[in-house]
Each structure stands twice: as structure tokens, then as C-alpha cells.
Amino acid sequence: MPRKTASAPATHPQTQLDVFRSIETNYWQLDDGFDIAYAACKTAAQRKQLRDTLSAAEDAYWAAVADALADNSTFVQQLRDDLDKKNAEVKHQLENLKSISAFLVAATEATRLAAALARLAAV
Amino acid sequence: MDARRFLAVVAVLVLATGCASTRPAATALASQGGTASRTIEAAFARTEADLDLLVDRRILQSALSGRPAPSARAQADIDRVQAAISSRRRLCGDLATLYDGFAALAAYDASAEVTRAFGDVSASANALAVAVGDSAVVSAPLSDLAAKLAAATATSLQNGRLAKTSAVIRGLLVEIRKLIEQEAPLYASVREELERVSVATSLEMYRSGIGRPHPLLRELLDAREFAYDERQANTALEKGAKSAALDSAIEQIVHRRIARRLELERSLVASFASVLSQLELEHQAFEANRPLDATAVRERLAAFRQIVDILAELRQGRSVPPETQP
Numbered sequence: 001m002p003r004k005t006a007s008a009p010a011t012h013p014q015t016q017l018d019v020f021r022s023i024e025t026n027y028w029q030l031d032d033g034f035d036i037a038y039a040a041c042k043t044a045a046q047r048k049q050l051r052d053t054l055s056a057a058e059d060a061y062w063a064a065v066a067d068a069l070a071d072n073s074t075f076v077q078q079l080r081d082d083l084d085k086k087n088a089e090v091k092h093q094l095e096n097l098k099s100i101s102a103f104l105v106a107a108t109e110a111t112r113l114a115a116a117l118a119r120l121a122a123v
Numbered sequence: 124m125d126a127r128r129f130l131a132v133v134a135v136l137v138l139a140t141g142c143a144s145t146r147p148a149a150t151a152l153a154s155q156g157g158t159a160s161r162t163i164e165a166a167f168a169r170t171e172a173d174l175d176l177l178v179d180r181r182i183l184q185s186a187l188s189g190r191p192a193p194s195a196r197a198q199a200d201i202d203r204v205q206a207a208i209s210s211r212r213r214l215c216g217d218l219a220t221l222y223d224g225f226a227a228l229a230a231y232d233a234s235a236e237v238t239r240a241f242g243d244v245s246a247s248a249n250a251l252a253v254a255v256g257d258s259a260v261v262s263a264p265l266s267d268l269a270a271k272l273a274a275a276t277a278t279s280l281q282n283g284r285l286a287k288t289s290a291v292i293r294g295l296l297v298e299i300r301k302l303i304e305q306e307a308p309l310y311a312s313v314r315e316e317l318e319r320v321s322v323a324t325s326l327e328m329y330r331s332g333i334g335r336p337h338p339l340l341r342e343l344l345d346a347r348e349f350a351y352d353e354r355q356a357n358t359a360l361e362k363g364a365k366s367a368a369l370d371s372a373i374e375q376i377v378h379r380r381i382a383r384r385l386e387l388e389r390s391l392v393a394s395f396a397s398v399l400s401q402l403e404l405e406h407q408a409f410e411a412n413r414p415l416d417a418t419a420v421r422e423r424l425a426a427f428r429q430i431v432d433i434l435a436e437l438r439q440g441r442s443v444p445p446e447t448q449p
Binding site for chain 1 (some may be wrong): 189210218
């Protein structure tokens with residue numbers, strides 16, 4: 001079982017996704033219908049109201065996206081820290097493996113030379 | 124210990140530890156994981172770059188259409204979104220780097236290294252033995268078996284490290300996949316907004332007399348029968364009897380192409396999580412010493428890359444027949 005490396009991402013229940021979808025739909029519908037509505041406006045006040053409404057819808061859309069992504073920023077940072085740590089560990093593992101290989105060879109050499117010396121001593 | 128007992132012990136140890144190396148499977152897994160992470164990283168990088176242009180496009184669009192320019196608040200939030208996308212891009216880059224490390228761990232041939240070094244040592248030990256007058260110190264069969272034992276031990280150590288590293292990567296994959304699954308509707312929405320603004324601004328510019336639809340018209344004209352002439356097309360668009368009809372058709376075609384592009388963008392975002400999920404299964408198989416289902420990952424990666432390539436073509440203005448789309 002792998003070790004859990006970071007706390008889970010912030011959960012966004014379906015209702016939150018639904019709220020986001022409403023904000024998104026509102027902005028896109030207003031934007032898509034803007035040209036027709038703008039042409040139909042009879043006074044400067046009506047045009048200003050339409051522009052302000054679209055501006056508010058656009059603000060709400062980007063705020064919703066930014067806030068939802070920001071909810072997970074700590075989690076993303078934790079994941080990145082974990083990845084950095086694991087990257088260092090894997091590098092260390094490789095160095096360690098190389099040194100173990102060297103150790104195996106050195107140990108065998110030492111054993112062998114010891115055996116040679118023991119034989120020489122026995123002669 | 125006499126030679127026969129030594130031989131028996133070595134043979135048992137070699138059999139116990141010298142299981143087939145898992146290095147080729149680890150190399151394949153590292154390659155798949157690296158490709159998947161780098162492709163997702165590139166998709167985030169594309170969104171990050173497009174967000175750079177978004178506010179400029181919106182300012183131009185507002186000047187030409189009467190829409191409000193993005194407010195200071197919206198611009199600040201777009202900056203926050205860009206920073207968030209950037210951190211996810213870097214996250215995928217870090218994952219790709221981890222796969223590079225895994226590949227290096229798999230590429231190192233510990234067994235061969237030990238065997239090679241062992242041969243060198245054996246030669247020098249024999250030379251020493253001969254020099255001191257004892258040529259029988261290291262007999263050839265004994266030396267061979269000892270080398271096999273050392274190589275098998277090295278293989279076992281390496282396999283253990285590969286399995287451990289795979290489990291660590293798998294744990295991180297699960298977390299990254301969960302994050303991407305949860306945020307996928309947001310990524311798709313941002314991509315759609317980027318495409319909407321891009322096409323709306325382009326059409327406003329075209330209506331204002333900036334830009335000519337030559338790439339689109341050139342593509343529609345059958346080059347086997349007709350030669351495209353930009354000057355002739357300009358006259359038709361400006362003063363031709365059917366200039367209004369042409370403009371209307373061009374707008375419809377552009378909207379149709381955008382709709383197809385958006386569908387592909389949604390498929391791309393959805394495929395992030397499915398590729399990561401398949402990689403998790405491959406890591407599980409690798410750790411359990413089961414054969415990898417290379418076809419499953421390869422197919423998903425191929426579909427994934429195909430979407431990216433088609434999107435790149437569409438971004439360059441070339442149309443792609445729907446039947447070639449994944």
C-alpha cells in the first residue's frame with residue numbers, strides 16, 4: 001500500500017459544481033446574446049446596464065474558477081514537495097545501488113585475498 | 124566448506140535471488156509514465172500561454188463590439204487562474220522528472236556491473252596468487268559461481284529498489300489523478316472560454332476589415348481543378364455580388380470548427396485522468412511481477428497524442444475530417 005503523500009484535494013460536492021455551472025452559463029449566455037441585446041437598447045442607461053451586467057457576470061466567472069483552483073493550491077504544493085523529495089530519494093537509491101555493487105565486488109575481493117593469504121601462511 | 128557443498132549453496136542462492144530482472148518492464152513503464160506526464164504538462168503549458176493573450180483579446184473585442192473590457196477584478200482573477208495552471212504544469216513536470224529517475228534506476232545494469240568488475244578483480248587476484256607462487260587460489264568454476272552469486276544479489280537488490288520506487292510513484296499518481304479528476308470541469312471550462320474569446324475577437328476583427336479568410340477559402344477550393352487567387356478573393360469579399368453571403372458562410376464555418384475543437388478539448392481533459400488511471404494499473408502489475416498490459420497504455424497514449432496533434436493542426440487553421448478524430 002503506497003504511503004499517502006499529501007492530504008486529499010478539497011472536495012467539491014456536486015452542488016458546488018452546479019453553482020459553478022450556473023455562473024458559467026449565465027456569463028456565456030449574456031456574452032452570446034450581447035450583440036442583439038446591445039442593438040435593442042434604446043437609451044444610454046440601458047446600454048450601460050447591459051454592459052455592467054455582463055461585466056459582473058464575467059467577474060463572477062473568473063472569481064469562481066480562481067477560487068476553486070485556489071482551494072487546492074496547498075494540496076498541489078504538498079504534492080510538488082513530495083515529488084521533489086521522491087526525486088532526491090530515487091537519485092540516492094541509484095547511487096546507493098552503485099555503491100552496493102562496488103561493495104559486493106570489494107567484499108569478494110577481500111575474501112579471496114584473505115583465502116590466498118591463508119593458503120600462503122599454511123605453506 | 125568443501126567445493127561441492129560450496130557449489131550447492133551458491134546454486135541455491137543463485138536460484139533464490141537470481142529471478143529474471145524486471146529492468147525491461149521498469150524501462151517500459153518509465154517510458155509510458157514519462158510520455159503521459161509530459162503530454163499533460165504540455166496541455167497545461169498551452170492553456171497558460173493562451174491565458175497570456177486572453178485579456179488583450181478581450182480589450183480589443185470590447186473596443187470593437189461595445190462589450191465592457193475585463194475589470195481590474197477579473198484581470199486579477201485571470202492572473203490567479205494562470206498561476207494555478209502554472210503550478211499544475213510544474214507538478215506534471217516534476218512527475219516526468221520522477222519517471223526519468225525511475226528510468227535511470229532501471230537502466231543501470233547492476234548485475235552486469237558486478238560481473239564485469241568481478242572479472243577484473245578475479246584477474247588481479249589470480250595475478251597476485253601467481254606472483255606469490257600459488258596458482259590454484261582461485262579456481263575457474265569457483266570464481267564463476269561466486270560471480271553469479273554476486274550478480275544475482277545485485278539483481279535482487281535492484282529489483283527491490285525498482286518495486287519500492289514504483290509503489291511510491293503509484294501513490295503519487297493516485298493523488299494527482301484525484302486532483303485532475305476533480306478539477307477537470309474547470310480546465311475544460313477555461314479552455315472553452317479561451318476558444319470563445321479567440322474566435323469572437325477574430326470575427327470582430329474580420330468584420331472591422333482586419334484579416335482575410337484566405338487559409339479557410341484556399342482549403343475549401345479544390346486545388347486539383349482551381350487555382351486560388353488572393354486578389355480575386357479580396358475583390359469577391361469586398362465588392363462581389365455574394366460578399367454578404369460569403370461573410371455569413373465564413374462565420375458559420377468558423378463556429379462549426381470551433382465546436383469541433385471544443386469537443387476535442389473536452390476529450391483531451393477527460394483523457395488526462397484515464398491515462399493516469401491506466402498507469403496506476405500498470406504499476407500494480409509491475410509490483411506484483413505480472414506482465415504489463417503494454418497495449419492498453421499504448422492505445423490510450425496514442426489516442427491522447429492524436430487529440431493533441433489534431434488540436435495543433437486545427438490551431439494552425441487546417442481542417443481535420445471528423446472520421447479521423449479519436
